């Protein structure tokens with residue numbers, strides 16, 4: 487139902503796995519490292535990336551003009567989330583190619599399980615940022631509205 491998805495596109499913007507190979511400019515990782523891959527794709531060098539606003543990276547989305555026409559502005563490219571957001575194949579696949587491999591992925595420290603870190607790819611930082619933006623303080627009571635799409639699914643399904 488997302489605009490500009492096409493038949494055969496690979497979904498999945500919440501990914502983690504093991505590094506099997508890397509490009510010549512990747513310095514942070516080696517084969518065998520476990521990584522969590524954020525769903526935003528950031529170059530690490532543009533004005534927004536240098537400000538720490540990587541979801542606004544203005545160089546990673548080759549189809550930014552398409553996104554501007556639909557949404558008024560373009561975020562960074564996103565894994566597995568339509569052609570207007572880059573057309574980058576997502577993580578529901580055996581392998582995932584990660585552009586700007588030294589920028590986004592986070593190396594998973596030894597001793598942490600996959601289940602403990604998977605949600606660092608999207609859900610946890612998204613919720614954390616929402617809590618920061620809402621200026622939630624200890625002891626506050628909050629209500630969360632959602633579109634209900636995931637409301638009746640068991641938690642396990644959120645990691646797909």
Ligand SMILES: [Zn+2]
Nearest residue numbers: 529532535543
């Ligand atoms: Zn950037």
